[in-house]
Amino acid sequence: MTEGQDECLSLALDAMGGDAAPDAVIEGADLVLSGAIPCEGRVHFSIYGKGDVVLPVLSKYKRVVANSVFIDVADAVLASDRPSYALRHRRNSSMWKAVEDVKKGLVKGMVSAGNTGALMAVSRCVLGTMQDIDRPAIVTAAPSKKDSFVIVDLGANVECNAYALFQFALMGVAFAKTVLGRSDPKVGLINIGEEEVKGTVAVREACALLREAGSKVNFHGYVEANEALAGKVDVVVTDGFTGNVMLKAMEGTADLIFSAFKDTARSSLIRRIGGLLLRGGIKRMLGRLDPDRYNGAMLLGLNGIVVKSHGGADGEAFAYAIKAAVSAARHDVVSRIAAEISEIG
């Protein structure tokens, strides 16, 4: 770092992951560097990929070339790789090398739009899990009527016992405090009704564990998915299967309504004019609700910052995942979460 310059945060990007790799990754980096999608402070990228695939794209983005290093790797994780396969055979992949450099401290974190299972397995193997955490989880923020809420887990753990759910709650609280800046985050456990008798055995036992935690966790009790969206709690806890379905249902519904709205606003001249008059307001509304803006789910419970972008992300969506990683790094999320967990747990 040069004398007198603002602190420049170094971040690793896996240029081989995702449906639109490497284009979306490089374009995302460019949107961040241009300030189109502003991040907290200056960023420098380490870009990992196969030279023959990435360099032709990279060379088109002068701004990215000027603010990055390129690390040529021999291999890439495929979307179809099982986690166990990636662990054994993808040590020379862009994903592995990027996570390894997080471990070495060469970068403050990494972002990948690649295979989620492989990313979790590789990250767990290379970085290790935090003390007192058995199973890392995937978290993201999502919009609510009031502001936003955190969902844990989004798919890292398809079957969870009560203790895993309890740990998700602690991680979610720590994330909500550090990344969303909530002072005393309210936790809700996803269930299919508010009565204590409802739900699976794991959910009912997790409820008991959270009640036992007393004042250490601001536990609201059970919530239904619509109540979470209405803003009733700050942190929503559920197993990875349910959390993933919940998030995808939210995305699918938003997409359904927005496309129906577009059709409506194009269905006659009068309605076209109506749509134009509303355009500024709708844009602002979309700004708050657009799933792309919430792209970038964090793998929590690891000794390092790893952010998973949606596999289908375009450049703009990928830029938001970069933004999430930068924010996590700037707020030193990993050590703050470790502190929270040792305090509560």
Next chain:
Amino acid sequence: MTEGQDECLSLALDAMGGDAAPDAVIEGADLVLSGAIPCEGRVHFSIYGKGDVVLPVLSKYKRVVANSVFIDVADAVLASDRPSYALRHRRNSSMWKAVEDVKKGLVKGMVSAGNTGALMAVSRCVLGTMQDIDRPAIVTAAPSKKDSFVIVDLGANVECNAYALFQFALMGVAFAKTVLGRSDPKVGLINIGEEEVKGTVAVREACALLREAGSKVNFHGYVEANEALAGKVDVVVTDGFTGNVMLKAMEGTADLIFSAFKDTARSSLIRRIGGLLLRGGIKRMLGRLDPDRYNGAMLLGLNGIVVKSHGGADGEAFAYAIKAAVSAARHDVVSRIAAEISEIG
């Protein structure tokens, strides 16, 4: 029935169930009778409830009085009743008596906005399950980008093995054929990715069972919740916990977006005008997407028609649940489903 009159379908209404009972129930009946929410053919109601609670409301709706009989009962199922408690102690409740009259053939079906668990338990006890069906399920239709799709199960079975999921698929297919009129409904199994290695053990085993069924089931494979909303399949199969969360996430997201849109269209004079110009189109769009229109989930796999309305339904939403029950009865869903299942199973 008088000579020359159209066939008049007799339907039971539980006037004691739901947050807004008995008002929403009676108002819903009135909206159907007035034609505001039209059903297939003429309807006559049998209304079950405690006289002191229901009669003062009923007396305000002349049209309902003229087209119904009132059955005074001594008791009601409470929202907090466990299913086992309802089975033992609520035999004189409006819910029980209404289901009993379905069994006796006095009415063609019943609608209740009451306690779901109790409704399922009572219906199962009184009506019995269809041959070859182990566990009844709750189904509803929901809007998709293309048209609509069916979700099974919505909460009757929180933990399901592969065989239960397989049966849900058969019931869903039968429902899509009879109620939605689809000729060869495409079935998707909810999972958190398309790869065969993903998901819980039950989901992977159910996938194998559905593949084994060969040409008897038009099985698409795994789908994610957003793909279902995009219209990729006609029937979505999942356990009751996940299905319930998925539906509530859809409702919550729709509510979030519609209320944000309303705020936007009120935020300035220009935008108010824009909103007015779009009003007709938005109304039509809402007509297709409004969760209220999809109110009325059917308890499938029973020897009789039982429809569950949302507990929070207002009169209009309850009227849609009545409409769903009338449609199921007119299409003779129960025997057509039994025929489907004996053919496929």
